[in-house]
Amino acid sequence: MPHVNYAAQSQLATKFFIRYASIISVVLLFFIIVFYQHSVINSNIVNRSDKDRQHDESLRHHAAMVAGSQRHFHERPNPQRFQLAALKHAIMRHRMQHLQYSPPYQPKRKGLYFTVRKTSPILRRLGLTGLNHCVKDAQKIRDVQFVTAVSHLRFEDSLDMIASVQKQFPNRTLVVFDIGLKMDEITQLKRLCNVHYRKFVFVGYPAYTRLISRFYWKPLVLQTALNEYGAILWLESSSRVVMNAAMLGRAVQLAKQTGAMIFGGKHVYSTLTVTHPEVYRYLPTDPLRIKTSGQMQTAPIILINTKFVRDNIMLWFVLCGLERHCMAPLRARRKCSNLHRNQHAYKSRYMHCHRYDQSVLNILIKNAYDFNSAKYLNRNLKLVRLKRGHDPKKYQVAFCNATAVKH
Numbered sequence: 079m080p081h082v083n084y085a086a087q088s089q090l091a092t093k094f095f096i097r098y099a100s101i102i103s104v105v106l107l108f109f110i111i112v113f114y115q116h117s118v119i120n121s122n123i124v125n126r127s128d129k130d131r132q133h134d135e136s137l138r139h140h141a142a143m144v145a146g147s148q149r150h151f152h153e154r155p156n157p158q159r160f161q162l163a164a165l166k167h168a169i170m171r172h173r174m175q176h177l178q179y180s181p182p183y184q185p186k187r188k189g190l191y192f193t194v195r196k197t198s199p200i201l202r203r204l205g206l207t208g209l210n211h212c213v214k215d216a217q218k219i220r221d222v223q224f225v226t227a228v229s230h231l232r233f234e235d236s237l238d239m240i241a242s243v244q245k246q247f248p249n250r251t252l253v254v255f256d257i258g259l260k261m262d263e264i265t266q267l268k269r270l271c272n273v274h275y276r277k278f279v280f281v282g283y284p285a286y287t288r289l290i291s292r293f294y295w296k297p298l299v300l301q302t303a304l305n306e307y308g309a310i311l312w313l314e315s316s317s318r319v320v321m322n323a324a325m326l327g328r329a330v331q332l333a334k335q336t337g338a339m340i341f342g343g344k345h346v347y348s349t350l351t352v353t354h355p356e357v358y359r360y361l362p363t364d365p366l367r368i369k370t371s372g373q374m375q376t377a378p379i380i381l382i383n384t385k386f387v388r389d390n391i392m393l394w395f396v397l398c399g400l401e402r403h404c405m406a407p408l409r410a411r412r413k414c415s416n417l418h419r420n421q422h423a424y425k426s427r428y429m430h431c432h433r434y435d436q437s438v439l440n441i442l443i444k445n446a447y448d449f450n451s452a453k454y455l456n457r458n459l460k461l462v463r464l465k466r467g468h469d470p471k472k473y474q475v476a477f478c479n480a481t482a483v484k485h
Contacts, residue, residue, distance in 0.1 A: 112130055150391065179394050181445040189360045192397040192404075198369050200282065200400065204298070205305035205383075206393050212385045213308050216334045222326075222380055223307040224250060227278070227292045227299050227379060228267070229258040232315040234468035241473035242319040242462075247326075248272070253307075255299050271478040278302070284400060292406040293435040297399040298376035301392050304383045309333075314377040317462040318473070329459050336453045337387040337441060341461045342375030348427040349444070352414060353437040356407035360398060361441050367449045368441070369426050376439045378461050391439075397437050406434055429435045454468040 178188040198207070205211030213219065224243060228236040236254075254267060255278045268275050278299055280288050284322070287294040303310050303325050309330075319327070331341040349469040350369045381387060398404040414431035433440075 085473045097462065098297070098406045100108075107216055121329050150349045154167055156398060163264070177226075177397065179397075181363060183445070183448050184362070184364075187362050187363050192360070192401055197397070197400050201393075204301045204394060204396060206301065206388060212382065212388060213304050216309075216337060216382045216384050219309045219330065219334060219382055219405065221310045221350075221423070222311045222330055222333075223303070224313060225255070225303040225307070226252065226296070226302075226313045226315070226317075227255040227257050228315065230260055230263065231258075231290060233259065233263050235315040235466060238465070238468055238473035239313060239315055239317050239319070241274060241475045242317075243313070243422065244271060244476050246319045246322065251315075253303065255303070257295050257299065257391070258288070271475050271476045276473055284402070286402055289406075291412075292412070294399045294402075294405050295394040296435040297392070297405075300381070301396050303394065307337060309380070309382045312377055312379050313462065316377045316464050316465075318465050320463050321459070321461040321462065325461060328382060329456070329461060332456055332459075333382060336447065336448075337382045337384040338379065338391060338454055339375055340376060340379045340443070340455050341457075341459055342377055342379070344375070344457065345373040347373055347429075349437060349440045351425060351427060351429050352431050352433045353428075354407040354432040354439070356403060356410075356411045357398075357432075357438060357441065360401065360404040361394065361445075363441050365447070368444070371440075371449060371451075373426075373436070374393055374440055374443075374455060375464070376436050386446075391442045394442055395439060405438060407432065410434070421470075 108165075119399070127350070155403045177192045178194070180186070180188050201207050224247075226236065226239065238256070240252060243250070249272070251272050251274050253274045253276055256264060256267075257278050259267070267273060278295070280295075283298060284294075286292070287298065300310075300312065303312075311326075311329075329339065329341060348369055348371055350365075352373055353368075383392075410432035412431060412433070414429040443454050
């Protein structure tokens with residue numbers, strides 16, 4: 079008969095009992111604490127004082143007034159009406175804090191959220207939240223304001239553009255936004271005839287909007303001018319104006335029909351070729367049509383501050399400019415590899431390059447007009463000729479007396 083170690087078995091049983099008894103006691107203690115707290119809360123609710131009830135009643139009364147129940151001030155507010163007003167307020171607050179872009183032809187297709195909780199003051203400043211700054215009837219627009227932006231990097235090119243405007247339109251004012259000029263360049267610019275100098279103030283905008291080569295500033299300057307003047311003709315530093323007053327009048331008439339009209343060229347390669355894939359996460363589009371739609375040069379462009387242009391183009395253009403990785407995604411570069419050697423071969427492939435503001439504006443405009451180029455592109459009217467580089471022999475700016483021209 080085998081020997082049984084009863085002492086070892088008893089010790090093992092004791093350890094087992096102690097271990098599980100401690101676990102059971104902890105669980106029981108937890109349930110006792112929860113039951114006690116629940117009973118205390120219920121007793122506080124039942125034994126509330128009349129002062130607390132009056133305080134809650136006054137709060138509900140005040141909330142009902144804010145929700146629009148002033149007519150029933152002396153009546154007890156309806157709890158259901160108060161809950162409905164609070165729900166509507168929460169929904170509006172959520173919509174103001176988060177915006178998602180969707181193409182007008184595919185409203186169920188949503189992009190990433192643009193968080194505007196911190197940028198809502200910027201949207202209000204730029205006139206993108208109300209209807210007060212919109213042009214109600216585009217047909218009443220008689221003229222457009224010439225607008226451009228100048229930095230130190232392209233100052234000499236901009237002088238040639240200004241000279242071409244002075245030559246073709248000697249009595250028209252050109253608004254020039256300073257986005258990074260030196261003091262001597264500012265002094266020279268203020269002495270030019272028919273040039274209205276404007277310092278673009280970056281205070282209140284994210285710090286990265288000052289990066290000139292990333293074009294975060296472009297939609298901000300565009301919307302600032304559009305909000306102030308109602309209708310603008312945007313010119314780039316490489317634009318050399320060749321149009322006359324009659325051509326400008328026809329261009330304005332065309333822009334009145336849709337609110338936005340581009341008079342630039344169109345490349346052989348598509349928008350897909352020169353747009354970083356990260357942009358489509360914020361601004362979804364039709365992948366098949368964007369693959370076959372040629373990339374447009376977005377200057378010169380006439381914009382009219384209609385509700386359609388604001389809600390479908392400029393609002394999202396500004397939000398993309400305020401979102402760091404929408405306008406300029408990580409590892410985005412402007413230079414394309416082997417694109418200019420054979421544009422036809424690469425017109426439907428992404429060439430690992432990005433055109434920043436031009437790519438974003440191409441997507442928004444094409445989506446807004448459902449890729450119907452007749453509504454946003456005119457290549458028959460040649461308003462400008464694109465030319466990079468400074469040519470002082472051909473273009474000479476006209477100076478006025480510093481004391482005679484006040485800006």
